[in-house]
Amino acid sequence: MTSLRLQIGVAITAAMVLVATTANAHHSAAMFDDSRIVELKGVVKELQWTNPHVWLQVSVDDKGARKEWSVEAGSPNTLSRNGWRSTSFKPGDAVTVRVNPMKDGSAAGNFIGAKFESDGHTIGRWN
Amino acid sequence: MRSLGTLVIVLAVTAGAQAQSSSPGPLPDWSGVWAMQGNTVFDRASVQPPNGRAGDAGVRESPPYNDEWEAIYRRNIDRVKAGTFADPVSTCGTPHGFPRIMNVPDVYEFAVTPQTTWILAENGPGILRVYTDGRSYPAKEDLWPTYTGASIGHWEGDTLVFTTVSLKASKDNDVIVDRTGVVLSDASHATTRMRKIDADTIEARMVIEDPKAFKAPWAVTKQYKKQPAGTWAWDYACAENNRNPITDSGKTLTLGPDGKPLDKKVD
Numbered sequence: 001m002t003s004l005r006l007q008i009g010v011a012i013t014a015a016m017v018l019v020a021t022t023a024n025a026h027h028s029a030a031m032f033d034d035s036r037i038v039e040l041k042g043v044v045k046e047l048q049w050t051n052p053h054v055w056l057q058v059s060v061d062d063k064g065a066r067k068e069w070s071v072e073a074g075s076p077n078t079l080s081r082n083g084w085r086s087t088s089f090k091p092g093d094a095v096t097v098r099v100n101p102m103k104d105g106s107a108a109g110n111f112i113g114a115k116f117e118s119d120g121h122t123i124g125r126w127n
Numbered sequence: 128m129r130s131l132g133t134l135v136i137v138l139a140v141t142a143g144a145q146a147q148s149s150s151p152g153p154l155p156d157w158s159g160v161w162a163m164q165g166n167t168v169f170d171r172a173s174v175q176p177p178n179g180r181a182g183d184a185g186v187r188e189s190p191p192y193n194d195e196w197e198a199i200y201r202r203n204i205d206r207v208k209a210g211t212f213a214d215p216v217s218t219c220g221t222p223h224g225f226p227r228i229m230n231v232p233d234v235y236e237f238a239v240t241p242q243t244t245w246i247l248a249e250n251g252p253g254i255l256r257v258y259t260d261g262r263s264y265p266a267k268e269d270l271w272p273t274y275t276g277a278s279i280g281h282w283e284g285d286t287l288v289f290t291t292v293s294l295k296a297s298k299d300n301d302v303i304v305d306r307t308g309v310v311l312s313d314a315s316h317a318t319t320r321m322r323k324i325d326a327d328t329i330e331a332r333m334v335i336e337d338p339k340a341f342k343a344p345w346a347v348t349k350q351y352k353k354q355p356a357g358t359w360a361w362d363y364a365c366a367e368n369n370r371n372p373i374t375d376s377g378k379t380l381t382l383g384p385d386g387k388p389l390d391k392k393v394d
Contacts, residue, residue, distance in 0.1 A: 026250075027217040027371040028306060028379045029182050030210035031390070046384070050368035052219065057384055070370075070383055077249055077361040078233050081354070106389040108381050 026052035026075075031102050032110040038101040040069055040109075044093040049076050049086040056089055056111065058097055071099050073111035073124075088123060089114070098126070155285045155323050157237035160358040161351040169230050169305040170347045182306035184208040190309055196340035203300065203308025211377035212308055215301050216251065218373060219365035224274030224302045225291050226317055228253045229331055229349050234360050237329065244280070244287055249360045257289045264292065272313060274302055286322040300377075312339035327353040 042060035045068060056071040073079060076086070089095070094117035099109025113124030168174045168181045170188040179186035187204055190196075206212035215221055223231055233250035242260040247253075257278040264270060264277055272295040280289025295302050296313030303310050315337040324330045328350055335345045370382040374394045383389045 026214070026219075026365065026369075028207075028210065028212065028214050030184075030207070030212075031379060031381055034183075048368055048384070051363050052365045052367070052369060053371075055368070055370065055384070068384075070381065070389060072370075072381070075233060075250070075363065077363060080361070081234075081358060102381065102389070104391045106381070106391050108383075108389045 029110065031104070032100045033103045034100045034110070036101055037112065038099050038109060040071075040097045040099065042069070042095065042097070044089045044091055044095055046091060047086070047089040051075055051077070054079055054084075056097065056114075058095065067107055069097075069099075070108040071097055071111050072108065084123065094118065098124075152282070152284070154239050154241065154282065157239050157323065157329060159236075159356070160354040160360055161235045161237065161329060162354055163230060163232065163235065164350045164352055167230055167232060167305055168307060169226070169309055170345070172347070174307075179307075182207065182212075182214075186307050188307055188309060190345050191341045191343040193340065193342050196312070196337075199310065200308055203310065206377065207306065207308055210379070212300065212306065213373045213377040213379055214306055215303060216365070217369070217371050217379060219369045221302070222253050222274045223248070223251050225255060225276050225278075225294060226333055226335060226347070227302075227304055228255050228275060229319075229333065230305065233363065234354060234358070235351055236360055239287075244289075247360075249363050251365070252363045255291075257287065259287070259289075272296065276316075286320055288318065288320050290316065290318045292316045311335070311337050314339040324350075329353075 040058055040060050042058045045057040045059045048055040052075055054073040054076050056073065058069045058071060060067050060069055095114050097114045098112040100112060101109040111124060113122055113126040115122045115126060165171050166180050168179065168186065168188060173189040175187055184207055192200055203212055216223055228246065228248050231248050231250040231253065235249065236247040238245040238247065244257040244259065246255040246257070255275055255278060257280045259280050259282060262279065264279060270277060270293050272293050274295050276291045276294040278289045278291040280287055294311065294315050297303060297310035300310060315335060317333050317335040319331055319333045321329065321331045331349045333347050335347065372380050372382065374380060376394050378394060380388045380390050380393065
């Protein structure tokens with residue numbers, strides 16, 4: 001079983017701050033803090049492969065309690081043209097997900113990239 | 128109510144369209160799937176800071192606004208900073224409109240026939256119809272402002288030239304040009320010259336005039352790159368799972384999977 005930890009990191013690099021603009025094709029991104037990156041280590045609960053945005057629901061251990069994060073990504077249309085599939089994240093997958101978090105500290109963020117614990121493969125921006 | 132200026136434009140363009148309605152030569156091949164280049168700042172040539180993104184606080188362009196509309200733009204920029212410059216398409220209920228339809232992410236398809244060219248934006252989705260069959264604009268009593276307006280064009284060799292009129296004006300930012308806060312008045316109209324500049328690039332040169340808001344015409348160029356052969360365009364069902372409703376104050380909320388706001392402060 002994956003050790004679940006919530007790591008709040010402020011690991012700013014110029015390259016990583018450049019999140020995919022397609023993630024915000026449908027609404028203002030004012031709620032996201034693109035100067036901060038939060039790293040979520042947890043288990044996939046659900047991938048909502050829907051328009052206008054794909055949503056990744058991740059269950060994270062937060063000081064001993066389970067906390068569900070909502071991670072917003074681009075449209076399935078553009079993501080599918082960039083290597084994603086509707087099955088890219090399956091319930092139970094152990095992952096680390098990097099997001100630009102909500103400014104108000106609520107449990108949501110804008111997807112940057114993810115790394116799978118099973119084999120180390122990544123999706124999105126990781127390096 | 129449409130302005131007298133717009134009526135004059137309609138009549139002038141009608142005459143022009145009728146005069147150039149002769150059969151075009153071979154039409155260009157715009158088949159395939161295309162993607163707009165760059166982010167969704169409308170005028171990337173003037174954006175400050177360079178490479179600034181629409182929706183980021185402080186990012187602005189330089190439409191040739193008169194003083195009155197420059198003040199409106201500055202107020203909108205302040206609203207962007209405050210997080211209350213909502214994007215009307217977030218409601219999944221209205222189209223991007225023109226000229227914004229030329230500046231959206233995801234992909235495009237261009238369906239060219241002698242009578243009509245359809246610009247099909249996957250995002251939205253949006254459709255811009257350009258009639259090249261020699262028709263005239265509807266009579267003034269049969270024409271009303273719409274998001275995408277009315278476009279009549281003609282072919283000059285490999286270049287599609289069209290003029291778009293009868294555009295819905297921004298009222299309380301219910302239609303915008305982009306998320307930096309650019310909006311147009313009900314007097315706006317535009318002439319677009321669109322052509323393939325190389326095998327993989329289509330260019331659209333727009334000249335937007337707005338006698339109420341601008342001191343001079345605003346020229347903006349967008350480019351679209353051809354995507355690999357076999358690329359698909361898909362449904363964009365915006366209302367399928369819209370987790371970003373807008374509050375009365377213009378704030379964009381983020382809903383959890385249960386439909387309840389995750390935001391710590393809703394309004």
